[in-house]
Amino acid sequence: MHFFTKLALRHARALLWWSSALTLVLLVIGLVWGLFFSPADYQQGEMVRILYIHAPAAWMGLFAYTVMAVASAASLMGKYPLADIVAKASSPVGALFTIICLVTGALWGKPMWGAYWVWDARLTSMLILLFLYLGHIALVNAFDDYGRGARAGAILALIGFINIPIIKFSVDWWNTLHQPASITRVALPAMAMEMLLPLLVMGLAFKAYYVTLLLVRIQSEMAAVQVRASRLTQNNWTQNNRRENGR
Amino acid sequence: MSLKKRRLGWLISSLVALGMAIGLLLLAARDTVTFFFSPSELAQLSIKQDRRLRVGGLVAAGSVQRTGTIIHFVITDRVQTVPVIFSGILPDLFREGQGVVAEGRLGTDGVLHASSVLAKHDETYTPRDVAESSLQKKWRGERAPGAAQTTATGGSAPAAITR
Incomplete structure (x- = not known):
């Protein structure tokens, strides 16, 4: 763990450069392919193109939470210096993806279903995910003591992790208006290849985007830790000085 | 430890x-x-009169009748059926053989007086020009007996409803 931490930190700058470049390339390919060169659906028509944003955003919404939960578990189990920082860095990014997913879903829902929003199990559990993210952001920053905030946030992140399998399997466990999964279906492929490929490219693009944002946020979090630490030592130093000077 | x-x-x-x-x-x-009951699930439940509920299934072929602004159709899951009366704006995807979810109150006559009808999209994504090709026919052939009469328009059945 420490080995990988050190390795990642040493190459953070290069990693960030590569992930940014990868994001840009994949995003351009995926968007042009999905929006201009992939066919219209036989039922949804051109509206199907929302899928190329909606589904990758949803995947990353779940993925960012999973990263947050794993980091939180590591942080609660022992002292991994980077775990709290990764968890804190991941939640606003995940919230962003979840918001993109909910907004694009609503825009697709109105013309296709006839409603922007319905309270079915998939949509409701996804909204709960957004609230979990927002709650985590608020809780982590609610304490003056950094460690206590991180600890409370880690517990919330782990409790909320129960929601992830509920989101994933909601379309199988209950009758929902949201359609079941197309890609992980075992039987026949539910999606034509000329739609599946741009979707997968967009999926990779969003993953690279997530890594990029995570790296940026980790760096800024670490800078904040350093600022806090130097401020603390400075305070101690001035206090000690005052004591020695007898003021 | x-x-x-x-x-x-x-x-x-x-x-x-x-x-x-x-x-x-x-x-x-x-x-x-659960967001809706299938007609079969509805038959097994003891629903209190005047309780608002949603029924989901396919629009049975040949069941859509329009008289003025009022529309009659039948929701089926190929086992049980529920007749529906609705007056209002239907979603674009509404057609015979399409998955729909109707929300309303169940009358004493067993008719669902719907206040809203939503279209349910399935998980299949097919380009327009492929939709009527051999691939589509193959899918049609693999459905349960009686599938042909409920899917006159060639839309594929939502998996959640056919369970």
Whole structure:
């Protein structure tokens, strides 16, 4: 763990450069392919193109939470210096993806279903995910003591992790208006290849985007830790000085 | 036992307990968590009159009748059927053979007086020019007996409803 931490930190700058470049390339390919060169659906028509944003955003919404939960578990189990920082860095990014997913879903829902929003199990559990993210952001920053905030946030992140399998399997466990999964279906492929490929490219693009944002946020979090630490030592130093000077 | 292992044990056991509690909660509330009942599920439930509910299934072929602004159609899951009366704006995807969810009150005559009708899209994504090709015919052939009469328009059936 420490080995990988050190390795990642040493190459953070290069990693960030590569992930940014990868994001840009994949995003351009995926968007042009999905929006201009992939066919219209036989039922949804051109509206199907929302899928190329909606589904990758949803995947990353779940993925960012999973990263947050794993980091939180590591942080609660022992002292991994980077775990709290990764968890804190991941939640606003995940919230962003979840918001993109909910907004694009609503825009697709109105013309296709006839409603922007319905309270079915998939949509409701996804909204709960957004609230979990927002709650985590608020809780982590609610304490003056950094460690206590991180600890409370880690517990919330782990409790909320129960929601992830509920989101994933909601379309199988209950009758929902949201359609079941197309890609992980075992039987026949539910999606034509000329739609599946741009979707997968967009999926990779969003993953690279997530890594990029995570790296940026980790760096800024670490800078904040350093600022806090130097401020603390400075305070101690001035206090000690005052004591020695007898003021 | 090391501190880390003990903490891991605590973490896993509390998460399992929490998961079971939420699982039981959702199991107990499954009739409210579910977005709609299929006609077969509706037949097994004892629904109180005037309770608002949603019924989902396919629009039976040849069942759509329009008289003025009022529209009659039948929702089927190929086992049971529920007749529906609706007056209002239908979604664009509404057609015979399409998956729909109608919300309203069940009358004493067994007719659902719907106040809203939503289209349910299935998980298949097919380019327009492929939709009527051999691939589509192959899917049609693999459906349950009686599938042909309910899918006159060639839309494929939502998997959730055919269960």
